[in-house]
Amino acid sequence: MQEWIQLLIDGITIGGVYAVIALGYTLVYGVLRMINFAHGELFMMGAFTGYYTLNGFEKHSSLNDSVPVLTIAIAIVLGMVVAVTLALVMERIAYRPLRRAPRLAPLISAIGVSILLRNIMLRATNAQGKVYPKVFPRTAVEIGEIRLLYVQIFLIVLSFVFLGLLYLFIQRTKAGVAIRAVAEDRDTASLMGINVDRTIMTTFAVGAALAGAAGVVYGMFVTTATSGMGFIPGIKAFTAAVLGGIGSVPGAMAGGYFLGISEAISTKFFGAQYKDVVAFVLLVAVLIFRPWGLFGKREDKRA
Amino acid sequence: MKGSGSLSSLRAALDPGRYWSRAGEQLQTTTSGAAVARFGQYAVLPLLAIAGGLGPSYFGIRWTFAILVIVMYALLRSRSGLFGMVVLGAMLVYLPHQMDTFERGIMFDIALYALLGIGLNVVVGYAGLLDLGYVAFFASGAYLYALISAPQFGGGFDVGTSFWIVLPMAMVLAALVGIALGVPVLRLRGDYLAIVTLGFGEIIRIMINNQDGVTNGPVGVFAIPKPHFGSTELSGPVELYFVVLAGCFVAAFAAERIRDSRVGRAWEAIREDEDVASSMGVNTTAYKLMAFAIGAAIGGGGGVIYSAKQSAVFPSDFNLDVSINVLALVIIGGMGNVRGVILGAMLLIGLPEVLRDFSINIAFIHLDNLGADYRLVIFGAALVAVMILRPEGLLPARRRQAQFEPADVLEPEVAT
């Protein structure tokens, strides 16, 4: 029983990360029908920003020890700022000129951006992973056999908070409704007076902010930032978005947790080395049998 | 449209599409006579090449390569298909004799990737199926040869001849893998297909990595024997380069023949609009699987040659980067067009290698070993730049500029 609870907690931990990143995929896919292949790299850049910020505080002050809440908050905000800036630049330079290009062009361009960012960071860090300073005590809360790191609790809670905020943003704000309208029908949205270009930028920015924040927190959790760290979580998060029905915000959230928990449980049966295979098999199975997602309703394809 | 001679050839260089459309019509008449003539294009190349002596042996690799690319580009864009191919073939055959081992290695890589590109082009360019897991077929070919022939698995059978037996076997195996992977994804389109095939590629790699008992896991397979041709061992990069080059010619010839046949027209219909194609009675299932199978077979063949060249294979050789490189060269070169694939391979595989020890030292900017350290940075930026400047690729296929409009994505469900 305790083992199962432990697996569940581990699954929720990583699932929250997937869910937060997945929102970026699902939102951008919604408005542009495009997989932003470089989205995982925004997460990675967030993690590096977190490292540089916290490391700066560590080197030049004792704030990490006295007010860790403040330094972590600053790191997260900076991670978001960096990711949003990058996302807006990539949208403007690499994607917007290709809105009317052949279908594969934006995808290749996104792959290019992904390779570019990964290798810039690889050079900038001389291929060395960056180890976060200890802002959280690496101790765990132990209940029976169940272990929960403090940073893990933080990560779980923060994921919930971000998901909640995003849900409110999409459902309740004018900008959120505009995003949903553009996702459904760009021309009609512009007839409503919605500035489509600006809405697309907002979409990128929102997705990037989430990815950047997730990067910082995830970096603290795994304690290292590397240039390749965005890739696998990126693909996983995309899988999560598909599991939930791409384009669907609640679906991406549910998909993230579902994938995280499935992976955690699968390690018990197949071992950790097959965790990625499990994710991909899930992805393939869902696309084949329920292409509208595990949680979505079937929708008849419109003519 | 007709101007003075030089003007119209200049126009041809600036606007290939217009000329290709004419050249395409001519080539469309695929009578058997024309077929023989076209096969001739490929068959006479080695002879002409050896006779032709334009070896710039004293230029060094960088200049040679630059000249090669420029000449290629001009020739491929111009109307003179036959002449261009002959000159190209001559250079491709002759040049390696003037090179050192490192440079020959580069030529081998270019040719190998061109071969893979020709295979993937069948899937992506002809049938319009976006495949990001092409490495799976390459890996299955490479491991098949490695496992059958390497001494650590009991020495396999007669190493002298096994290569030529394994090669077709690997192609058949890869084709079967292609069909096996193709069946479940038949209903998927566009980006979804891309991600699922990417997943397949990763699954195959992870399996190879983890099935230690069968594949020796991450440690890899060593001492893979070289092929023999008669009694000569094809051991050096030049010999194996010629094997790949021959493979390229055969694959290119076969691929273009198929494209111009009934099958090719079916692919074109599927690429344009699958629903329309199937409502017109095209058996889309069969033709899509055929594209997967043919593309996979070529990839598998490439894997066997790679395995023989490297003498050792590791699971990490078969990661997503291979798939992305091949796809990128197909698309940057110009999808649906074998000439574009060749150009793409030269630029994407050759250029970074040639630039490996290139340095920039301007004022306070010191970038040493630009090629070695920054090649992937440049590669990423180049992908973006080419897509923005020429989204159809450098050498778009004839009659194809206005195609694959963003029609076949699944309707997403929005925030319900």
Add this chain to the structure above:
Amino acid sequence: MSGEATSAVAPSASAGAPSAHLRLDGVVSGYGQIKAIKGISLHVETGEVVALIGANGAGKSTTLRTISGLLRPSAGEISFEGKRIDRVAAHDIVRMGISHAPEGRAIFGRLSVLENLRLGAYQRNARAEIEQDLERVLTLFPRLRERVKQDGGTLSGGEQQMLAIARALMARPRLLLLDEPSMGLSPVLVETIFRTVIEINRAGTTILLVEQNAAMALQVARRGYVLESGAVALEASAAELRASDLVRKTYLGEA
């Protein structure tokens, strides 16, 4: 962002300003290489209902799409209340006072009816006024009131058409472009819709009406244009059009 230089023009004068409300002058527009309209000139005066009729593919919808900024004309001029609008982005044209209920309704199926209606008022900020207008359109279309919480996609065809018109009204337009509001509706509903169109017009909104149902359109409209293959073939008062041979044979189905 580009091409929005003339944005944010405040809705100054209310309906009732003199001189041509909307004017098209030799407008050429289409899709890529295809020229769907080839030099259309027409005008709509303040307070009028003007009908635009023509066969399938004549270019009626293209004309409306060009006016509302979804398409950019390759030649010609369009002005609205004296200001050039042919280079203004679609979302800024709404702000200037033109609202377009497009062909085929084009409601947001995954948004609720209420969200659809509020989107109509997207570029407006005065909350109280918006609530007032919401009340007004729900009174105009009582069937929508019962369904405000429902997803747009779950409405019937007729209800969707009502929603499309109501949504367009939420922008408080001074010019309303209606593209085939009667398409696919039962005769009773067509009647209702047209009665509402008249009501809207009486309340002070100028209307440019595209219709297949020429008989209905010419009852409601004061003037009309007949479009053929992307050009104006005939322009006259509604009564004259009803009497003309061309219209009677081709569009009213009389022998």
